[in-house]
Amino acid sequence: MSTPPPAPAPIDAATLRGRRVVLVVAVLASFVAFLDGSIVTVALPAIARELGGGTAGDGGTAGAGGAGLALQQWVVDAYLLTLGSLMLVAGSLSDTFGRVRVLRAGLVGFAVTSVLAALAPDPGLLIAARALQGVTAALLVPSSLALITSTFTGPAQGKAIGSWTAWTGVAFLIGPLTGGALVDTLGWRWVFAVVVVPVVLTLVLMTRLPGDAHRGGDGAPPRVDVVGAVLAAVGLAGPVFALIEGQRVGFGTWFVVTPLVVGLAALGTFVWWERRTPAPMMPLTLFRTRAFTVGNLATVGIYAALSLGTLTIPLVVQELAGLPATLAGLVTLPTTIVSLAFSTLFGTLAATHGPRLFMTVGPLVTAGGFLWMLLVADPIDVWWQVVPGVVLFGFGLSVTVAPLTSTVLSQIPAGQSGIASAVNNAISRVAGLVAVAFLGVIAGGALTVSGFHRVVIVVAVLLGVSALVSFVGLRDRGRAS
Numbered sequence: 001m002s003t004p005p006p007a008p009a010p011i012d013a014a015t016l017r018g019r020r021v022v023l024v025v026a027v028l029a030s031f032v033a034f035l036d037g038s039i040v041t042v043a044l045p046a047i048a049r050e051l052g053g054g055t056a057g058d059g060g061t062a063g064a065g066g067a068g069l070a071l072q073q074w075v076v077d078a079y080l081l082t083l084g085s086l087m088l089v090a091g092s093l094s095d096t097f098g099r100v101r102v103l104r105a106g107l108v109g110f111a112v113t114s115v116l117a118a119l120a121p122d123p124g125l126l127i128a129a130r131a132l133q134g135v136t137a138a139l140l141v142p143s144s145l146a147l148i149t150s151t152f153t154g155p156a157q158g159k160a161i162g163s164w165t166a167w168t169g170v171a172f173l174i175g176p177l178t179g180g181a182l183v184d185t186l187g188w189r190w191v192f193a194v195v196v197v198p199v200v201l202t203l204v205l206m207t208r209l210p211g212d213a214h215r216g217g218d219g220a221p222p223r224v225d226v227v228g229a230v231l232a233a234v235g236l237a238g239p240v241f242a243l244i245e246g247q248r249v250g251f252g253t254w255f256v257v258t259p260l261v262v263g264l265a266a267l268g269t270f271v272w273w274e275r276r277t278p279a280p281m282m283p284l285t286l287f288r289t290r291a292f293t294v295g296n297l298a299t300v301g302i303y304a305a306l307s308l309g310t311l312t313i314p315l316v317v318q319e320l321a322g323l324p325a326t327l328a329g330l331v332t333l334p335t336t337i338v339s340l341a342f343s344t345l346f347g348t349l350a351a352t353h354g355p356r357l358f359m360t361v362g363p364l365v366t367a368g369g370f371l372w373m374l375l376v377a378d379p380i381d382v383w384w385q386v387v388p389g390v391v392l393f394g395f396g397l398s399v400t401v402a403p404l405t406s407t408v409l410s411q412i413p414a415g416q417s418g419i420a421s422a423v424n425n426a427i428s429r430v431a432g433l434v435a436v437a438f439l440g441v442i443a444g445g446a447l448t449v450s451g452f453h454r455v456v457i458v459v460a461v462l463l464g465v466s467a468l469v470s471f472v473g474l475r476d477r478g479r480a481s
Contacts (some may be wrong), residue, residue: 021208022151023160026144028202029103030168032110033137036195037079038175043188044072050188051123071123077244078127082134084429085237089229091142091422092281095415096224099147100209102418106139107206111199118192142422149409149417155351157410162347162402166340228281231270236426238263243433247440282419286412291355294473295408296424300431301466302363302400305459307432308439309370310335312455313390315447321380331387338394339401347402351410358403359470366396367463370456376449407474435462 048071094102113132120126145164152160182190242251242260249256274280287293310332317323317331350358369392375385405424412420442458443451 019151019156019160021205022147023163025103025202025205025209026147026160027164027167028198028205029107029140029144030164031171032107032195032198032202033083033140034168034171035175035198036110036114036133036137038171039179039191039195040075040079041175042179043183043191044075046183046188047075047126048072051120051126071127073244073248074127075130078131079134079137080429080433081237081240081244082131083137084134084240084426084433085233086135086138087142087422087426087429088232088236088282088419089422090138091146091419091425092225092229093139094143094146094418094422099143099150099418100206102139103143103147104203104206106136106143107199107203109136110140111196112136114192114195114199118189141425142418145405145409145421146418149412149421155348158351158402158406159344159348161406161409162344165347165402165405166343166398170336170340223279225274225277225279225281228270228273228277231266231273232281235263235267235270236430238266240430240433243430243437247437282423283416286416286420286423289411291407291411291474292409292420294469295355295359295404296427297473298359298363298404298466298469299408299424299427301462301469302404303428304431304435305363305366305370305462305466306397308435308442308455308462309393309459311436311439312443312447312452313373313386316376316380316452317382317386319447320376320449320452321382321386323382331382332390334387334391335394335397338391339398342395342398343402346399347406350403350406354475355403355407355410356470356474358399359407359474360467362396362398362400362403363463363467363470364396365399366393367460367467369393369396370459370463373456374453376452378449380449 051071090102090106110133113129113136117126117129117133120129145161148160148164149157178194179191182188182194238259238261240263242256242263246256251257271284274282274284313332317327323331346358346362369389372389372392373386375389377385380386408424409417409420439455442455444454445451
């Protein structure tokens with residue numbers, strides 16, 4: 001008869017307080033990056049009117065060759081390009097030099113670049129500041145998650161990741177509301193300047209954190225895989241740039257095809273290099289961990305579906321149903337509220353009982369929420385044909401995301417949690433960009449009711465495939481033990 005495992009030792013009050021500080025710092029650091037991505041969108045017309053040569057009546061698209069529209073696109077895309085392409089490099093730096101150190105550098109840099117964006121006198125400097133903001137934001141998300149996984153273990157880790165998921169999601173809720181209020185009262189420049197407030201608060205809280213415990217990993221002096229870092233940055237930047245520009249000018253032009261080909265070649269060379277260098281930036285042994293590999297495969301479908309679906313719903317509500325922007329924001333509000341209410345719970349349950357059930361059922365529930373929207377028909381009844389599906393989608397998302405993040409990181413050594421988090425974040429962002437790039441193809445060139453139905457079906461299929469991958473690839477808690 002086997003001996004039952006010993007009961008876990010009680011945690012003293014000082015340790016509990018330290019863990020709370022770690023969780024709050026991790027949430028705030030990621031919150032800053034997510035907030036910046038959501039708060040800027042409502043300021044784009046005002047930015048274009050002032051810097052792009054447009055007028056209030058044309059939404060900023062007038063001027064030299066529609067310069068206002070190009071400015072709006074690149075205010076968003078410059079940030080996404082550097083953020084996505086440097087995610088792996090940032091995760092490796094987090095493991096090499098320590099989470100606290102990299103997180104602090106990222107926060108200081110984010111504050112400085114936010115001020116530069118707020119003070120930018122012309123479009124070029126604003127776009128440059130946004131690109132630099134993306135560089136510093138790349139340091140925040142992998143380091144904040146690695147801080148959690150190196151501090152919490154077992155069910156406590158699942159609960160902490162659930163809290164991180166829920167509260168960072170709030171940024172998507174308050175971003176547009178805060179941004180709209182600032183644009184209408186103080187002006188668009190305050191949309192960038194206000195981000196400094198949570199950054200300063202986070203830096204103050206970080207003074208209560210202990211020093212890094214993983215610098216150099218095995219005690220050796222820190223080594224940076226420079227070749228791997230360059231190949232990873234080029235390999236991600238090329239395809240990301242191609243996807244962004246391809247949506248705007250088409251995928252057949254040479255300045256879209258060339259970076260795509262160069263980027264894919266760099267990614268192939270990156271894998272070859274990482275197998276041979278003695279100190280790889282991204283150890284390929286990570287993919288020998290079953291949960292890590294399966295979790296990232298599921299991430300592809302889940303985040304491609306979420307990016308495609310969450311982009312399309314507000315467009316349908318405004319362009320086809322004719323709702324104003326404020327009401328369109330309220331239509332998607334239940335997703336954030338439901339996520340905030342349930343993400344911590346399901347993160348805890350998945351850590352206790354294993355992620356297989358949650359990562360199988362969650363995507364299916366989310367798919368059910370989108371399939372409900374097949375009821376959309378002319379004339380559109382948003383409150384019956386869309387909102388119930390949004391609520392169901394939000395609940396499925398709560399069941400899925402925290403267990404997914406926990407699964408990817410749960411069996412990774414603490415010294416590699418930064419790069420592991422970065423891999424998952426890079427995969428999710430690229431998957432989303434690919435899905436959005438093909439929106440026009442899926443919808444049939446125009447967002448009609450029938451086009452929306454095609455998008456809904458594609459989203460449901462992607463989620464169903466991810467559920468199948470999780471069901472087949474993951475193991476129950478008992479079998480894993």
